[in-house]
Amino acid sequence: MSVLLTALAPAVGYLAEDPVTVVVTTGEKIAFWVLGPLSLLGGVGMIFAKNAVHSALWLVLTMLSLGCIYLAQQAQFLGFAQIIVYTGAIMMLFLFVLMLTGRESSDSVIEVLRGQRVAALLVGIGFVGILATGIIHAVRGLTVVGYETAVASTGGAGSTEMKAIATTLFTDFLFPFELTSALLITAALGAMVLAHVEKRPGEKKSQRQLVAIRMRSGRMSPLPGPGVFATSSSNATPALLPDGTIAPESVSALVEQSESRRVVERYRADRSLTAIESAEHQQSGRPDGTADEGGVAR
Amino acid sequence: MPPTEPVPPAAQPTGSVATLLAGDPVWLMLIKAVVVFALLLLLTLFAIWFERKVVGRMQHRPGPNWNGPFGLLQSIADALKLMFKEGMIPARADKFVFIAAPLMIAIPAFLTFTLIPMGGPVRMFGHDTALQMTDLPVGALAILAFASIGVYGIVLGGWSSGSTYPLLGGLRAAAQMISYEIAMGLSFVAVFLYAGTLSTSAIVYQQESGWYIWLLPVSFVIYCVSMVGEVNRAPFDMAEAEGELVAGFNTEYTSMRFGLFFLAEYINMINVSAVATTLFLGGWRAPWPFSLWDGANTGYWTLLWFFAKVLIFMFVFVWLRGTLPRIRYDQFMKVGWKVLVPVSLVWILLVATARVLNRSTDLSTREVMLWMGIPVAVLLIALLLWPDKKKPDDEDLDEYPDGDYTVDEHGHPIPVDDRLPAGTAIGQTTTGYPVPPLNLKVPVPPIRNGARVSTIAPSPTEQGDT
Incomplete structure (x- = not known):
């Protein structure tokens, strides 16, 4: 709901403007009547979207439209700061979390609390009413002076928008500004405390320790991926064809041939693939389905 | 080239060319827009060829050399092929977002x-203008804003594919690019403090007396590291790590949709190089031996210096890719948050202090440098010489978890039962590695949404099994 109001705020401000004192250019009017409905659409879409990520994307649309409205009103710094902070950082963090919930996790249509929807609707409308009247009251008495005068009145004559904002922020609004930063730091610390996992010293292995363990484990390389029939990490190990014979192209000619042969002989002396195969399908009636040693095939 | 009559940018207080550009007629703006668009496409084609050629040289092979002179037309051939490929959308993809x-x-x-x-500033078709399409008073901020919107493409591309690896790539990209954007933004701050403006052309103008790389070397280094992280290039290409995530966020993409990702990666590479050039290397200003000639910083010559600097950055990108292996993801995030961000915060503090001292006291620049540099240098030396806390990791290698040991010739422990003679083939019994089914039986499909997913018709033998 508050999104809707954020979207509404410029509209309210616009309606409260006195058309006599301030000249609104046609370009600005067009921009407003394109961007205003877009930002409203974003707010409405956010509420009615079934998928959480779609909801976040609608909100992104609202944020972007608001940024563009600022740009259309010459407040370039504010506009781009809005895009960087809200669209770039905050909504991206939202998305980051929402993506982890999975794609199929849409809102359930079943109402858990009875009458919850109706109550929410009524309270929401009431909230919009209160905020809208509050904003209109606050804005009504103001005289609209335009961008240049507003900037010059706070930052001094000929100053930029950045200077005006900085002056306001670090003089009149210093205390709220510092309070907000304290709130944010508390939130960040709280998140860190919640996410922190205490570990005994030495419990977490360093990369060097892990490497040492791996190197001494007998298999330095990771296990081959699923579907790959590999029994050794040596590149002298040839591939075996389904009938157990060696695939001659599978070993590079650059590898010492005697080494390759030795590996194969050792391997074939140990176990043969026919045994493995016959253990798997005894019922298919292979003539040599005799051996069942090793229990290799699982 | 028409004779150039540069308008002195000193007319504006900060040296921005905004007023100069404001006088552009619409047709000139259109020409510039088309030129920038075409230039970026051509530069991308060139950059792909350049990268393949340079990596090829680094790996002692010729690289593309078949199509066109020096293989220059190879990228065009690849791009055309890409355009005519079938564009597939996975069944589980979120179509619109995809x-x-x-x-x-x-x-x-x-x-x-x-x-x-x-x-x-140049004279183009009888109009005084600058070789820049638009100049905002908050140009550098706008660049950061565009970069932050670009992240959405990668993140949503990964999410909407409806597949595991792209999702992981998208998640990595989200965390990575946000972190490195912060470091990047912080590295800009020192430049803003010195230039006193956020306009890109004014920042270049302010570097007339000296490039910011000499004044703000720490910012430059931080920017260079974070720009590689920001554009997802090796060794920071965690979002598409082909060794871990197939192709990361763009695994499911085909045809020109994949082409757009590819295009954007190279354009972003050009962009960050151009930003580095603008903010730290004096933009279009001529480098030292050429800058002695007065005409070097005028007219269309400036294009030459600008693109030469950009090309150097591109070369470094390729060099990094050809040299460094991809680093681990957690280490990468650690570098971002524990090194780049704190270092830039301290650096900004130092720069701001120097700036204030220089402006509001009657100390000369040299005195400020001495007053600040000596304590900082002492602090750094003290930190370097400070005895390192003994790390428990390095010495408890002998606290090896289990098994009994012998000692090799260097005194290192070797578990007895793990030693293997050279050339041993490790069979299944020793490792317990599951063997794939050798009868090529298709596994029974899982039940989804109450209905069994249809699969290929079972063969007669399998019917006998079940």
């Missing part, structure tokens, strides 16, 4: 370059 994601990264990539001053 199609929109490549656009969301490609469009901001193009927009960024419009803010870059490619050259100084």
Whole structure:
């Protein structure tokens, strides 16, 4: 709901403007009547979207439209700061979390609390009413002076928008500004405390320790991926064809041939693939389905 | 080239060319827009060829050399092939987002370059203008904003594919690019403090007396590290790590939708190089031996210096890719948050202090440098010489978890039962590695949404089994 109001705020401000004192250019009017409905659409879409990520994307649309409205009103710094902070950082963090919930996790249509929807609707409308009247009251008495005068009145004559904002922020609004930063730091610390996992010293292995363990484990390389029939990490190990014979192209000619042969002989002396195969399908009636040693095939 | 009559930018207080550009007629703006667009496409084609050629040389092979002179037309051939491929959308993909994601990264990539001053003031078709499409008073901020929108393309591309690896790539990209954007933004701050403006052309103008790389070396180094992280290039290409995530966020993309991701990656590479050139290397200003000649910083010559500097950055990108292996993801995030961000915060503090001392006291620049440099140098030396806390990791290697040991010739422990003679083939019994089914039986499909997913018709033998 508050999104809707954020979207509404410029509209309210616009309606409260006195058309006599301030000249609104046609370009600005067009921009407003394109961007205003877009930002409203974003707010409405956010509420009615079934998928959480779609909801976040609608909100992104609202944020972007608001940024563009600022740009259309010459407040370039504010506009781009809005895009960087809200669209770039905050909504991206939202998305980051929402993506982890999975794609199929849409809102359930079943109402858990009875009458919850109706109550929410009524309270929401009431909230919009209160905020809208509050904003209109606050804005009504103001005289609209335009961008240049507003900037010059706070930052001094000929100053930029950045200077005006900085002056306001670090003089009149210093205390709220510092309070907000304290709130944010508390939130960040709280998140860190919640996410922190205490570990005994030495419990977490360093990369060097892990490497040492791996190197001494007998298999330095990771296990081959699923579907790959590999029994050794040596590149002298040839591939075996389904009938157990060696695939001659599978070993590079650059590898010492005697080494390759030795590996194969050792391997074939140990176990043969026919045994493995016959253990798997005894019922298919292979003539040599005799051996069942090793229990290799699982 | 028409004779150039540069308008002195000193007319504006900060040296921005905004007023100069404001006088552009619409047709000139259109020409510039088309030129920037075409230039970026051509530069991308060139950059792909350049990268393949340079990596090839680094790996002692010729690289593309078949199509066109020096293989220059290879990228065009690849691009054409890409365009005529079938564009597939996975069944489980979120269609709208899947199609929109490549656009969301490609469009901001193009927009960024419009803010870059490619050259100084020139006379073009009888109009005094600058070799820049537009100049905002908050240009550098706008570049950051475009970069932050570009992240959406990668993240949503990964999410909307409806597949595991792309999702992981998208998640990695989200965390990575946000972290490195912060470091990047902080590295800009020192430049803003010295230039006193956020306009790109004014920043270039302010570097007339000296490039910011000499004044703000720490910012430059931080920017260079974070720009590689920001554009997902090796060794920081965790989002598409082909060794871990197949191709990361763009695994499911085909045809020109994949092409747009590819295009955006290279354009972003050009963009960050151009920003580095603008902010730290004096933009279009001529480098030292050429700058002795007065005409070097005028007219269309400035294009030459600008693109030469950009090309050097591109070469470094390729060099990094050809040299360094991909680093681990957690280490990468650690570098971002525990090194780059704190270092830049301290650096900003130092720069701001120096700036205030220089302006509001009657100390000369040298005195300020001495007063600040000596304590900082002492602090750094003390930190370097400070005895390192003994790390428990390095010495408890002998606290090896289990098994009994012998000692090799260097005194290192070797578990007895793990030693293997050279050339041993490890069979299944020793490792317990599961063997794939050798009868090629198709596994029974899982039940989803109450219905069994249809699969290929079972063969007669399998019917006998079940």
